[in-house]
Amino acid sequence: MGKGRLEAFSDGVLAIIITIMVLEMKVPHGASLSDLLPILPVFLSYVLSFVYVGIYWNNHHHMLHTSTNVTGAMLWANLHLLFWLSLFPFATGWMGQNHFAAVPTALYGVVLLMAAIAYYLLERAIIRAQEPDSILKKAIGRDLKGKLSPVVYVVAIVATLVSPYISEALYVGAALLWLIPDRRIESVLVRTEV
Amino acid sequence: MGKGRLEAFSDGVLAIIITIMVLEMKVPHGASLSDLLPILPVFLSYVLSFVYVGIYWNNHHHMLHTSTNVTGAMLWANLHLLFWLSLFPFATGWMGQNHFAAVPTALYGVVLLMAAIAYYLLERAIIRAQEPDSILKKAIGRDLKGKLSPVVYVVAIVATLVSPYISEALYVGAALLWLIPDRRIESVLVRTEV
Amino acid sequence: MGKGRLEAFSDGVLAIIITIMVLEMKVPHGASLSDLLPILPVFLSYVLSFVYVGIYWNNHHHMLHTSTNVTGAMLWANLHLLFWLSLFPFATGWMGQNHFAAVPTALYGVVLLMAAIAYYLLERAIIRAQEPDSILKKAIGRDLKGKLSPVVYVVAIVATLVSPYISEALYVGAALLWLIPDRRIESVLVRTEV
């Protein structure tokens, strides 16, 4: 199987996920500014999830760029990733409509965590298909961001017991980690480690 | 007609089917873990259908890979397959929201059965277009899985009269049949036949 | 502009239209066979519209196949066609949920008629871009089906005043006209004209 159709299918699913999330933002009945107010948390959740799906689409693209052949393991690892990403609209809607309550915020973190694990498994499947001379393995290096993100999500899930706002801050922070161009943040992280 | 646009259209439809199914999982009003409980059967149905659409996408891809030209019969056989697959969100939602009640579980089996028949008809249409030296015909061989699946679905539909949980187990079993890599399961099946 | 992206965008829109139509078939609350009964007209409307979108996708593909360059007029004629096709889910849902009542059945015919006119305008735009030696012009010939369909739709719209079932029969008939392979039906039509 060529990777063209794998990319096309993934693009299709990601494009639909990113777009149907907005359907959770129900059109309010009233026509005044105050009618928009209860939607604000849903909107903010939507922005956060939009950025996350954007990051996944971007990284997914770069990762597959290094690959030439598609194995069965890659195919199912990819579907597994798409499965967890497909739960974004549900988790986003539940968190937003309940104004960042503790349990929905924790569930959002669980979906983020599972997606991060699924992404890691896809990475492994691609590297295994490229061994012994994997370009992807060299490209990701020590993969500090990839290892840090799941830890942040776990901390955020636990933090919902204290205050879900700490968790939200952690979700935003982990997203920024990926948004800021790679090399700079990595060198920062390396220095922090020392 | 080239097969590129047939693949692209099928990918688009499959990507949308797999993603809008999640919309049947309505965001609950409460914000506690117990509010998620009634959604659990919908979630489990979603997982099952996600795997089935994934299997169809995978097999569809391999099947079209063997083909070079697209006939009118192939085109309509493909649309016929997409039609039955497009009923997955409805059948999944009905089965999940009724917590695996007998009739919805039977309808789910009917949709699986019709999709399997539609897939078989598409296979035939491609083989006819490739005759007398069909690569696909050689590739599918005796096609034990393709012949076993519809039988499993029929048994599962009848089994809803006894207990829908037997039917669910059969649907899961038939999905696993396709998930486990080909050669191993086929050799097992061949041995069982002896 | 190359025609690749025009085809890809049209495929995307058509794939979404054909799939979201199924969302008008709302999952019923009860779990018995009798709960499916009120959905039957929605299901039948869905089947009809699925076939129509399938025909449009098929013909659209063949039509663009003859074309190499994309003019501004073609681009907007194409968007105009997609606009009327995008009203299929609404018209299908209204007709089905009202069990083929007169006015919704007439509106369905109006949408079919406008889509047929939009298709004709796109055909003209492509032919103008290919003049004086248009392949498409030769390919469609006298275009009996293209000229007959709008007449059938107009008759069907008027017939809703008598009985919407006559109109439904005409919609089904016009769809069959396009489904049956070209040459045979055309030769039949030619003979009828004599």
Place this chain on the structure above:
Amino acid sequence: MGKGRLEAFSDGVLAIIITIMVLEMKVPHGASLSDLLPILPVFLSYVLSFVYVGIYWNNHHHMLHTSTNVTGAMLWANLHLLFWLSLFPFATGWMGQNHFAAVPTALYGVVLLMAAIAYYLLERAIIRAQEPDSILKKAIGRDLKGKLSPVVYVVAIVATLVSPYISEALYVGAALLWLIPDRRIESVLVRTEV
């Protein structure tokens, strides 16, 4: 990263946006013509937004056509544009369902304005990637339409304080500005400036 997948992803998102907007036009319960009447403003809003998304798709295509490589800045500028366009269904539905009330009409203008700004930022990102010899920079020239549109949107947003119908007229006018073929309107604008 090649631009192929950027185009494909954008096409997917735009195709979904343009199609799910129609879902805001809820199927009415009654079956008479008078039941369609309250939907008329939603329909008109839908037509306007359909034309706008069509214009964006068209311009987006031409703009990327001049580009060969994709930078990180372009990628995120593109996602930023898609984000604002993804709010079209919400803004369209709110404006239509409230029959062009002042606040929803203003919000619609805000979304148009933000999309125009996002489009401009994407244009800049592409030009920066092409410097010093940017084809896009030459192609857009003084970009009168690009500079005029945001001004029109701001005026329209303020005009909702007087009458939202003035705003609607301005939104329609700005759309027509883009629909009418380029050279003619630009020469008109140039003459008006003198």
